[in-house]
Amino acid sequence: MQQIRAHIPFLILLSAAYLAVLLLSLPAAVFYRIDAPSLTERYLRSQDITHDVSGRTFLSDSEIHIAAGLLYAGGADPAVFNFQHTPLAKYLYGISSRISGSPYPVQFTFGLTFIALTYFLGVTIFHSRTTGTVAGLLVLTDPVFSHLLGEILLDLPQATFLLAFVLLVLHGTRFGLVHGILLGCAAASKFWTPVAVTAVLAVAYDAYRTSRFDWRNYIVTAAAAGAVLYASYFRTILESGGITPILLQAKIFKYWLHHSISALPGANVFLFLTGFSAQWWGEKAIGFSPHWSLLWPISLAGVLTAVILRLLRSGVRLLKEPPAAALIFPVLYLLSLSVQAPFVRYFLLLLPFLYAGMTALIIGIPDPLLSSGKEKQVRR
DSSP: OHHHHHHHHHHHHHHHHHHHHHHHHOHHHHTOOOOHHHHHHHHTTSTTOOSOOSSOOOOOHHHHHHHHHHHHHTTOOTTTSSTTSOSHHHHHHHHHHHHHSOSHHHHHHHHHHHHHHHHHHHHHTSOBHHHHHHHHHHHHTOHHHHHHHSSOOSHHHHHHHHHHHHHHHHTTOOOSHHHHHHHHHHHHHSOSHHHHHHHHHHHHHHHHHHTSOOHHHHHHHHHHHHHHHHHTTHHHHHHHOTTHHHHHHHHHHHHHHHHTBOSSTTHHHHHHHHSEEEOSSTTOOEEEOTTOOTHHHHHHHHHHHHHHHHHHHHOGGGGGSHHHHHHHHHHHHHHHGGGBOOOGGGGGGGHHHHHHHHHHHHTTOSSTTTOOTTTOOOBO
């Protein structure tokens, strides 16, 4: 109980800062109210509808996700409308819109959860409440996080589930049902390639850390994830049969190959480091993202340098330590994004690890990369 109480002041601080950001920076999202009939009618004439319609309209991604969620919540088949991404987050947006008149309560809940998980990353992996708090504040004030809070995009829900999953893995818990449910929710929230990458990296780390391939628990995790993803298509199962959701994933993967692969390998790495990218549509002009932050390359350079220096000193055994693994993860994840079209919102999952690692190194925790959770007590 005393340990729980020790976290309360830090969590209250982060929650108050979160509320201030919402009210001061995103009042339009806080007070948004949906015109459901109008949005649904415009969606049915939008670019997301593949057959010919009269009076074609063009909607933003946020509007498409809200409208699709409204249709799902009303009983529509997610295999028919906005099939490109899996339906769980859109279901939540639709249910929230029907109950409260806005999808943003769902987005704000995911945002607060993401900040709380960032705090506990600092506490459980870097053993410092200060690290967790500073990292949480850095994520909260990061331009891409604010951007995703103010839009109804699927990256925030998926990143929240994945952050919780990675935190469990780094904490040393055995793979099992909970891991699978988190992976399944992530895969059911947005197209699942980031989930597959994260799962592969997590299994590789767990197998290396424990010096054994725990295939039984990995199978349980994969089965639970698949079951959650499959269940998110319950309406499709009722409408078209049990095999349809499985076949649909092949269709989604084909769509991803045609619409999300970058013609320039490494475009996302270049975007992360510089803020510049070439548009993959239209005239493919070079543009600078207003949601980029100079802290991204600075934090990446700092933690990567620290890991390399300690690897040279301690050897690869260092990678068994959770703090080192937590800093290697965003590097490998960023490299996995090299084949995709460049968008800054893909980087959200990297930020808690980079900011927590950079903070731990700056505030002078002795050898944070060499200290296991069993050897260190949580510090202020």
